[in-house]
Amino acid sequence: MKKTILLALVLVNTFFTAFSQSDKFVTAMTGAIDQMKAAKTPEENAAAAAKFERIGDAEKTQWLPYYYAALIKAQSGFMAADKDKAADEATALLDKAEALSKNNSEIYCVRTTICYVHMMVDPMTRYMKYGGEASLNIAAAKKTDATNPRPYVLEANSLYRMPEQYGGGCTTAKPVAEKAAHLFTDFKPASPINPNWGKEIVDQILESCK
Amino acid sequence: MKKYLLLLSFIIIHFSLTAQVKISGTTKDHKGRKLIGVSVTLVNSYDGAVSDSMGNFSFKITEKGAFVVEAKMIDYTTVKQNISIDKDNVVLNFILKEEINELKAVTVTAGSFEAGDRKRAATVMSSLDVVTTAGSNGDVSGALKTLPGAQQIGEQEGLFVRGGAGYEAKQFIDGTYVNNPYFAGAQDIATRGRFSPFLFKGTVFSTGGYSALYGQALSSAIILESIDLPERSEIDASISSVFVGLGTQQLAKNKKSSYGLNYGYTNVYPYFQLVKQKPDYFTVPAFHSGEGNFRIKTKKGMLKFYSSFNAQELGLRRPNIDSSTLKDAFGLTGTNWYNNISWKENLGKGWKTNWAASYSTNSNDIFSQIQNQNNQLTTSGLWYIDSNNFTLKNTANVSQLKAIFEKKLKGINAIRFGGEYWHTFNKTKFKNYYTSLNENLFSGFAETDLYITNDIAAKIGTRFEHSSILNKWNIAPRISFAYKTGKDAQMSLAYGNFYQNPENNYLYATKNLDYVKATHYIINYSKMNTNYSFRLEAFYKKYQDLIKTFPNYNNAGSGYAQGIELFWRDKKTFKNVDYWFSYSYLDTKRDYNNYPMQLQPSFAANHTASLVVKRFVMKWKTGFNVTYSYATGRPYYNFQPNGSKYDIKDQGTTIPYNSLSFSLNYLPNLGKPKAKAFIVWVLSATNLLNQNQVFGYNYSYYGDIKQPIVPPAKQFFFLGCFISWGVDRSQDAINNNL
Numbered sequence: 031m032k033k034t035i036l037l038a039l040v041l042v043n044t045f046f047t048a049f050s051q052s053d054k055f056v057t058a059m060t061g062a063i064d065q066m067k068a069a070k071t072p073e074e075n076a077a078a079a080a081k082f083e084r085i086g087d088a089e090k091t092q093w094l095p096y097y098y099a100a101l102i103k104a105q106s107g108f109m110a111a112d113k114d115k116a117a118d119e120a121t122a123l124l125d126k127a128e129a130l131s132k133n134n135s136e137i138y139c140v141r142t143t144i145c146y147v148h149m150m151v152d153p154m155t156r157y158m159k160y161g162g163e164a165s166l167n168i169a170a171a172k173k174t175d176a177t178n179p180r181p182y183v184l185e186a187n188s189l190y191r192m193p194e195q196y197g198g199g200c201t202t203a204k205p206v207a208e209k210a211a212h213l214f215t216d217f218k219p220a221s222p223i224n225p226n227w228g229k230e231i232v233d234q235i236l237e238s239c240k
Numbered sequence: 241m242k243k244y245l246l247l248l249s250f251i252i253i254h255f256s257l258t259a260q261v262k263i264s265g266t267t268k269d270h271k272g273r274k275l276i277g278v279s280v281t282l283v284n285s286y287d288g289a290v291s292d293s294m295g296n297f298s299f300k301i302t303e304k305g306a307f308v309v310e311a312k313m314i315d316y317t318t319v320k321q322n323i324s325i326d327k328d329n330v331v332l333n334f335i336l337k338e339e340i341n342e343l344k345a346v347t348v349t350a351g352s353f354e355a356g357d358r359k360r361a362a363t364v365m366s367s368l369d370v371v372t373t374a375g376s377n378g379d380v381s382g383a384l385k386t387l388p389g390a391q392q393i394g395e396q397e398g399l400f401v402r403g404g405a406g407y408e409a410k411q412f413i414d415g416t417y418v419n420n421p422y423f424a425g426a427q428d429i430a431t432r433g434r435f436s437p438f439l440f441k442g443t444v445f446s447t448g449g450y451s452a453l454y455g456q457a458l459s460s461a462i463i464l465e466s467i468d469l470p471e472r473s474e475i476d477a478s479i480s481s482v483f484v485g486l487g488t489q490q491l492a493k494n495k496k497s498s499y500g501l502n503y504g505y506t507n508v509y510p511y512f513q514l515v516k517q518k519p520d521y522f523t524v525p526a527f528h529s530g531e532g533n534f535r536i537k538t539k540k541g542m543l544k545f546y547s548s549f550n551a552q553e554l555g556l557r558r559p560n561i562d563s564s565t566l567k568d569a570f571g572l573t574g575t576n577w578y579n580n581i582s583w584k585e586n587l588g589k590g591w592k593t594n595w596a597a598s599y600s601t602n603s604n605d606i607f608s609q610i611q612n613q614n615n616q617l618t619t620s621g622l623w624y625i626d627s628n629n630f631t632l633k634n635t636a637n638v639s640q641l642k643a644i645f646e647k648k649l650k651g652i653n654a655i656r657f658g659g660e661y662w663h664t665f666n667k668t669k670f671k672n673y674y675t676s677l678n679e680n681l682f683s684g685f686a687e688t689d690l691y692i693t694n695d696i697a698a699k700i701g702t703r704f705e706h707s708s709i710l711n712k713w714n715i716a717p718r719i720s721f722a723y724k725t726g727k728d729a730q731m732s733l734a735y736g737n738f739y740q741n742p743e744n745n746y747l748y749a750t751k752n753l754d755y756v757k758a759t760h761y762i763i764n765y766s767k768m769n770t771n772y773s774f775r776l777e778a779f780y781k782k783y784q785d786l787i788k789t790f791p792n793y794n795n796a797g798s799g800y801a802q803g804i805e806l807f808w809r810d811k812k813t814f815k816n817v818d819y820w821f822s823y824s825y826l827d828t829k830r831d832y833n834n835y836p837m838q839l840q841p842s843f844a845a846n847h848t849a850s851l852v853v854k855r856f857v858m859k860w861k862t863g864f865n866v867t868y869s870y871a872t873g874r875p876y877y878n879f880q881p882n883g884s885k886y887d888i889k890d891q892g893t894t895i896p897y898n899s900l901s902f903s904l905n906y907l908p909n910l911g912k913p914k915a916k917a918f919i920v921w922v923l924s925a926t927n928l929l930n931q932n933q934v935f936g937y938n939y940s941y942y943g944d945i946k947q948p949i950v951p952p953a954k955q956f957f958f959l960g961c962f963i964s965w966g967v968d969r970s971q972d973a974i975n976n977n978l
Contacts, residue, residue, distance in 0.1 A: 073290070073292070083279065085286050088286055158471055
């Protein structure tokens, strides 16, 4: 009896320790990802980003929390009043992620989005600089991971939103979106908390470009 | 016993998992205003919250013991508090202090218009704007003339700013002075600038109150900063109604260095055949220009070299004003070689340094002749006519070395200091008579940027100079303040003393002169964001020690200028339309040269206004640009000697200046990422309405005949095609970096 209790306690403790080290992280990340997906207002976005940043600061060795925090800042940057500031915040977070995971295709993707946010401030004069940097990052994202559909998602989306006279629109966006859709069929995220977004954007483009 | 101990530990663990403690509180700034969006975190845990719209936060934790809670938000200093958690809820109040931040802090802008992308959002004019401003003909100064403070002067090159003459405005490239920024030309005909606007990433047009780093300019400093590395390698070609050009820029594979070479040839012969010019050109203006550059990214800085060489010729004949049977012929051949090397480095520990050296040599061979109806050299027997028979050869060499050190102090406060040395050598051969001027100018300067808060900033500086030719010192204090009055809005004040050597033509006569001096007082209000810019500026400028040429050369001249200027730019209200409006009111008088008293100078109009409208039509891939410029008439005078003084024998005011210009840019390959060449077609015309423009009057020797000064042709038309073949280096960059 004594042995059984002891064993049970040891098991519980082991479980508890293990839980606190890795499952606790996964659980927190899963919660934060849900929170990110549910976020609609700027406040909710900020709260989700802050949560990821807290996880990142506490963990110190995980790139994913900073990645998600940067992703939220970058994506909500399009709607921000001060787009440059939002983009700079996203860059600061992404730099932390990159310090922990170099040559990461997903990180190049967020860099691309940040370039677009900077560009939106004054597209006419900033196109040369940020448009060029964005395509550089897309190319780097494709090169580092040929199976990642997200660089194609970003490329397709940017083409889709570009006026036809500039070489955008369905004609050029559709083949890229199809490539992305094709990659999504085989794409398996490395873990449930690894990046796995973008399919809905591609579906939307393909739907409207039928 | 052991069993109970283990059980106890289990209970404790279990208890600690379930018992929650609430941490809540408020986040405020140091003025007690609630702060929204502050991230409050229990350090080294996942727990925390973001303060809500009321500046309140709350979260629950399950752990116990001693912890650190931090509150952070961008632009504010992070605050930490130590807490010890037992079983009671904790209330924490955080007060965050705003950090002084370069992007957020107010910048001292009195008197200056910044073009470029350096300070985001505060940009008035981008480099692209220079080339898309109708009427500018792709000339930097031409575009700057549409900004407040500058006069619409068509008979001379240069910027005439706030009652100042053209030689009171100086151009600086990467920190060093440019001696001959414009091509040489004939009297009463303005010439273009030598430098292409594409060389520069930023242009600051300062109409007063500028930094102690810049000297020898009484009215205005045009501060040009050359581009760093180009975005990509390319080959460029251009062909137009007046010139052809070919060039390349090559960016190294590792994107750490680049070089470029360009050659251009301008010849207006075909154009002059089509569009009749008033003067009789016996040598049609033609220019060869070549330039080269290299740029190298250093460890934490940049090294840039730029060199340009121009050779030009022109010859023209106009009727002589004193005799109906004679003509004035003028011929010029000239060369100009300009070199600039600059090095910027971040030395670490808050230190930065900036070195620049430049050397230029400019020489002109001029002949002036009185010719008869058969275009042969002749003499009339009247000395005031025959004095126009001469040859003149002049050479000007300028070398300059400048060093600046900057140390960042606490926050973004900074101190900057340095010195410069200019050596100027001018040599003139008039007929067979040689003269030369040798000048060594030393100067030292120091200034400090002080930020009391993000809302209040001051720039305090001083500059001193010693000229060997004048053998005198000057000390010029300069102070400016800026105060943020609201979102995007600020008030600025500036005061400063400015000195300049007398022009060479006076110094050839006598070296017994002193510096000419101006004192600027400026007050300015501006409200700017990415879509709108509004500024209102009032100034008073006092001129002292201006050069008088009568009865002898001395510094007894004086004057003043005061006025109000308005600028409004709007990129938002009308879709795809970007327009700006500028208005300048100027009241100025000066007593200089042979003026008998203080008079409004002939280069100053009381009211000047410009409206610039640009519209890009995506569907046609074409930009349409229109500029309308207006200025009230300018005064003109004829002075005649009368014993020991000059009298005004005649005076008047010219007709108002009006000019409507148009330009069109067509980009056929826009948005074709696969196109091999990027093409821009440019079509432009000045003075569309063919209005009469009179810039002043020339008088005969005795003042009994006067002739209007008019442009060589009322209108200027241009058609050009610019092509660039780009080599995208992105793939190389990826291959090398991964």
